[in-house]
Amino acid sequence: MIILSNLSLQQGGVPLIQNANVTLNSGWRVAIVGRNGCGKSTFFRMVLGELGPDAGSLSVMAGLRLAHMAQETPAVKRSALDYVLDGDKVLRQVEQQLADAEATHNGVAIAAAHARLDEIDGYNAPVRAAQLLEGLGFPTAQHQRQVTDFSGGWRMRLNLAQALMCPSDILLLDEPTNHLDLDAVVWLESWLKRYPGTLLLISHDRDFIDGLASHVLHFENKQLQLYTGNYSQFEIQRASRLAQQAAAYEKQQQRIAEIHGFVSRFGAKATKARQAQSRLKELERMEKIAPAHIDSPFHFTMPCSDKMSLPLLVLKDAALGYGSTTILNKVSLSLVPGSRLGLLGANGQGKSTLVKTLAGEIQPLSGQRTAGEHLRVGYFSQHQLEALDERATAFEQLQAKDRSAPEQSLRNFLGGFGFGGELCDKPVSQFSGGERARLALAILAWQKPNLLLLDEPTNHLDLDMRHALNVALQAYPGALILVSHDRHLMRALADDFIWVHQGQAEPYEKSLDDYERDLSQAIRSLQAAESNAGERKTDDRKQKRRDEAAIRQQLSPLRKKIQQAEKRMETLNSQLSAVEERLADAGLYEASQKDVLKQTLAERQNLQASLQSEEESWLMLSEELETLLQQNN
Numbered sequence: 001m002i003i004l005s006n007l008s009l010q011q012g013g014v015p016l017i018q019n020a021n022v023t024l025n026s027g028w029r030v031a032i033v034g035r036n037g038c039g040k041s042t043f044f045r046m047v048l049g050e051l052g053p054d055a056g057s058l059s060v061m062a063g064l065r066l067a068h069m070a071q072e073t074p075a076v077k078r079s080a081l082d083y084v085l086d087g088d089k090v091l092r093q094v095e096q097q098l099a100d101a102e103a104t105h106n107g108v109a110i111a112a113a114h115a116r117l118d119e120i121d122g123y124n125a126p127v128r129a130a131q132l133l134e135g136l137g138f139p140t141a142q143h144q145r146q147v148t149d150f151s152g153g154w155r156m157r158l159n160l161a162q163a164l165m166c167p168s169d170i171l172l173l174d175e176p177t178n179h180l181d182l183d184a185v186v187w188l189e190s191w192l193k194r195y196p197g198t199l200l201l202i203s204h205d206r207d208f209i210d211g212l213a214s215h216v217l218h219f220e221n222k223q224l225q226l227y228t229g230n231y232s233q234f235e236i237q238r239a240s241r242l243a244q245q246a247a248a249y250e251k252q253q254q255r256i257a258e259i260h261g262f263v264s265r266f267g268a269k270a271t272k273a274r275q276a277q278s279r280l281k282e283l284e285r286m287e288k289i290a291p292a293h294i295d296s297p298f299h300f301t302m303p304c305s306d307k308m309s310l311p312l313l314v315l316k317d318a319a320l321g322y323g324s325t326t327i328l329n330k331v332s333l334s335l336v337p338g339s340r341l342g343l344l345g346a347n348g349q350g351k352s353t354l355v356k357t358l359a360g361e362i363q364p365l366s367g368q369r370t371a372g373e374h375l376r377v378g379y380f381s382q383h384q385l386e387a388l389d390e391r392a393t394a395f396e397q398l399q400a401k402d403r404s405a406p407e408q409s410l411r412n413f414l415g416g417f418g419f420g421g422e423l424c425d426k427p428v429s430q431f432s433g434g435e436r437a438r439l440a441l442a443i444l445a446w447q448k449p450n451l452l453l454l455d456e457p458t459n460h461l462d463l464d465m466r467h468a469l470n471v472a473l474q475a476y477p478g479a480l481i482l483v484s485h486d487r488h489l490m491r492a493l494a495d496d497f498i499w500v501h502q503g504q505a506e507p508y509e510k511s512l513d514d515y516e517r518d519l520s521q522a523i524r525s526l527q528a529a530e531s532n533a534g535e536r537k538t539d540d541r542k543q544k545r546r547d548e549a550a551i552r553q554q555l556s557p558l559r560k561k562i563q564q565a566e567k568r569m570e571t572l573n574s575q576l577s578a579v580e581e582r583l584a585d586a587g588l589y590e591a592s593q594k595d596v597l598k599q600t601l602a603e604r605q606n607l608q609a610s611l612q613s614e615e616e617s618w619l620m621l622s623e624e625l626e627t628l629l630q631q632n633n
Contacts, residue, residue: 001026002047002170002198004224006056011042019056020224022217026061026169029192029199031209031231034219035297036434036462040202043219044068044172047200060170067168069176073147073155080150080158081143084129087162091122120167132161135187135523136180137347153179164191171195174202178459182485183346186519204463206231207487231463298468300416300442302476305450309372311336312451312479313358318367320350320357326365327353331505333498335451339479342494344508344515349500351483355379355453358481378449380457384440390429394419394439397428401446410446417442418465433460441469450478458486487512558625565618572611579604 002024009017016039024030032040045051046058048068060066067087076083086092094116101109117123133143136157147158156179163173177185189211192199203209209216209231216227216234227234313335321327327350335341335358343351356362357369359379389397398410414424417438428436437460444452452473458466470492473480484490491512499508499515508515579600582588588597 001061003059004056005059007053007058008055009039009042009046009053011039015222016042017053017219017224018222022224022226024198024200024215024217024226026198027196029212029214030201031213031216031234032200032202032219033204033209033216033231033234033463035464036432038219040219041174044174044200044202047170047172064169065167066170066172067163067166068172069163069174070159071156071174073152073159075148076146078147079144080133080138080147081126081129083147083158084132084161084165085125087165088120088125088167090120090167091117091125094120094122125165129161129165132164132191135184135191136161137184157184160188169197170200171197172200175204176201177203177205177208177485180485181347182344182487182490183519185485185487186516187523190520190523204458204461204466205486205488206463206466207491210488296464296468297418297420298416298438298465300413300445300468300472302445302452302472303448304476304478305374305376305448307374308337308450308478309374312339312372312375314368314370315357315364316368316370318357318364318369320353320362321365322353322362327503328500328505329503331357331367333358333505335479335481337450337478339481340493340495341481342490342497342512343481343483343500343505344497344512345500350503350505351500352381352455354498354500354505355381355455355481355483358451359453375451376447376449377451377453378444378447379453379455380440380444381455382459384444385433385436388428388436388439391427393425393427394431394442395424397439398443398446401443413446414439414442434462434465437461438465445472452476452478452480454481455483456485457482458484458489487516558621558628562618562621562625565614565621569611569614569618572607572614576604576607576611579607 004020004022007017007020008015032043034040042051046053047060048066049060078086094113098110098113098117101113121128130140130143134140138154138157147155150158160173160176163171176188180188185205185208189208192212199212201209201212211230213230214228216229216231218225218227218234218238227237229237311334313333315331315333318331319326319329320331331354343354345351353362357364359377360369360371361379363369392400394414395407395410398414399405399407402410411424414420418435419439419442423435428439431439437457441457457469461469466486466489470489473493480493482490482493494512497508497512497515498505510518582600583604587593588600
């Protein structure tokens, strides 16, 4: 249980939370939502005890184990598998205890460490860590690669795996899906559904939240409002509340009318049963929850060039790849105005290769790429964020694309993307990831492309901005190709899907829900197989430990007899040395010492005989021990 009592917090003199009173009960799955910069990540730091409130209190029930996803990954020379295993601190402590006990040959401590390992399922830990890595997109061949060999996005996946590896009662995840593809997101959602503890989740992926959340904690106007249900239910509850505010009524009706227009236009051409009906339902839902986003700072359109070619772009029997490496074979695709395609497939299968070829950044290795006369491509990827001029302001970046445009028009356009007032004149170097993404989208939109290629456009965007992007793209008349792990955006925008896998890019005739179900079923089958394999390995380990215990029972008496023989030999050698010293005394050989000499010589003879007998016994015992060791190796 987590209790906030009259809690207030500020950062850099700016109030983030004022007089908050919230109780989060054990077992809840709480989605933490709100605009970028409202204090969500700071709230996590308070829960973790890294930061204290300025007033009031935040208390976490004593004795609970907390795990969280680190936002930075140290450049450690450590394998990916070992890095994930490091997340289980108790496991590492017990392993060290076992190593220390074995180094000192402490049998009691060794037995206790093995018992503790069995208690915490430590023998299966490497299997569980490997399963986490596989689920998050790391093939087996990469499990032994060094952490330093991976890029930043893949290191964040390692941090996520490490957090999942850590036994916990409360799990805090901050944007866990940002660097995942759709397949990994579905796997993660499946894993978290089985998590038995309390989940605190910061995410801007509404479908991900919908699949997991039992409650939503909304940061709004420096207040915390707790809602029961998932994100869709939160939107409806908040829409109902805001709709009662008369000041917003007129603006609400205007936005409802806009979205209703999308519904009407799309409904008139809804001919493809499953895909079309799914999208029509999404548009109707958007109309229903429109009031929940009335106070959003983002209001923009996605302009399109007046001139269109038919078709805009054609790929015919194209082989796609790099240099001598072919990624995709025989790709044929024709894009016309109004085409809306979503690309499906796991990371590394070739989605980005296809998008780069469509964008003209790389050319087909064979086959044809034919561009229409009036084709204007707008390509968004994470590279566009990196290409922004760090020293230039948002206004200067946009102005560079159109020197003839009036200044006020540029500023008004940027304002729709949230760059109003002073923010418009701040250099990019001071922008957050979300602000950079919004600026890149604004620059793209200003150029009026008639083919939009969006590769993970929602990374770093908050839920209000994602909703605004969804609304803007609904009205976009050009062709759209979308790669996204955001299932809500894919479901809302794509009329058709292309499945990129095993060197092919082929139409996927079923819906996104079908793809998710197929993927979930494959994950469950894999988990069942891994579980069975893990159980077999556990049984094998238990049998191995029983065999080792039986061997120790055989070896222990032998080793003890050998140690006893060695001690007796040491004693006899010591006694024999003393006798030899007496025999070296010249006075012992005088006539008066005759009887003493005879006694001393007899004593030496007896000691030599006893020593020879012990040596023979020691030799026989040693040979028996060596034979047993060879038999059990």
